[in-house]
Amino acid sequence: MSTGTMKAVVRRGPRLLVADVPDAVPGAGQVVARTLACGICGSDLHAVHHLEHSIEMGRRSGAADTLDPAQDLVMGHEFCAEVLDHGPGTDKRLKAGTRVVSTPFAFSELGPELIGFSTRYRGAFAERLVLTEALLLPVPNGLASEAAALTEPLAVGTHAVAVGAPGERSVAMVIGCGPIGLAVIVALKRRGIGPIIAADFSPARRARAEQLGADIVVDPAETSPHAAWSGFDVPATLAEMGLAQMAGRSLRDAVIFECVGVPGMLQSLLENAPPGAHVVVVGACAEDDRILPVLAINKQLRFSFVFAYTPDEFAETLQALGEGEIDPSIFLSGQVGLNETAAAFERLGNPGNDVKIVVEPWR
The missing domain is CATH 3.40.50.720 (NAD(P)-binding Rossmann-like Domain)
Structure with a gap:
């Protein structure tokens, strides 16, 4: 298991920059995965300039306090990733190299934490991330990674x-x-x-x-x-x-x-x-x-x-993409690397022809 660093896009104050962050190390029941594609969500756009407000809305809604706005935040919750290694206590049902998607949740003593909106569970605007093995769904039928990232x-x-x-x-x-x-x-x-x-x-x-x-x-x-x-x-x-x-x-x-x-x-x-x-x-x-x-x-x-979805609805949507019932090309309007992510956020502030821009950290 790596104990080094990796590249990620971090929100530091009201701006985005590429920085070195501690590498992803899986704990019990978790895997470490390489990010292949991660869509930029409207909630990500909002959080860059209004993160403190979003935290306050969560507190008023009764959500657990899992985010410290004074710390660097790695966002990104609409992802497709490749399993690299398994942490302790995993059954290794999906081998290294398997492409997966997952509902963007991790679990701690505070309960579920939203990956990408937690300062303990970094999001997928990074080279690697930690995921919960039990939530992983393999990408079906050779579906392209950028299309699989549309599942969320x-x-x-x-x-x-x-x-x-x-x-x-x-x-x-x-x-x-x-x-x-x-x-x-x-x-x-x-x-x-x-x-x-x-x-x-x-x-x-x-x-x-x-x-x-x-x-x-x-x-x-x-x-x-x-x-x-x-x-x-x-x-x-x-x-x-x-x-x-x-x-x-x-x-x-x-x-x-x-x-x-x-x-x-x-x-x-x-x-x-x-x-x-x-x-x-x-x-x-x-x-x-x-x-x-x-x-x-x-x-x-x-x-x-309404908010989010159930695990069954998430799985149903992935299956529909894999069966070709949904044309992903209508949604995808750009793919960028980590160094281009801040500019993509600016672009989506006035979207014009854009719908979904996907970050590919390996670029």
């Missing part, structure tokens, strides 16, 4: 749609077509749900939503996505619902996925969602927001707030 963000979409629980009569709307919104579209299509209405200000992201199978793609600067409801037998207002019920019309239900996470989005949906809609909040708004609850009461709206 795509699993977020799998979970959001599972919570939304749309049925065969549901009309789905996806607000925001960044990586998570696109992941929701993928999960909806895999369940055979349609029609799907997708909205985003970015032409590039609208184009990707269309490639993934969205039926109506809207630029909200020009057209309200909510204008489409009535055409799909979803009453857009209480008055319209009353008339439809009096006429005995067969109606459909609406499931809306909010994938933006900025102040004002929830109130906008309270104003514009059709009566009886189920709103699944996937976008992580980390600021105070204001809503008028009586609108939701009048319309009998239902809100669900």
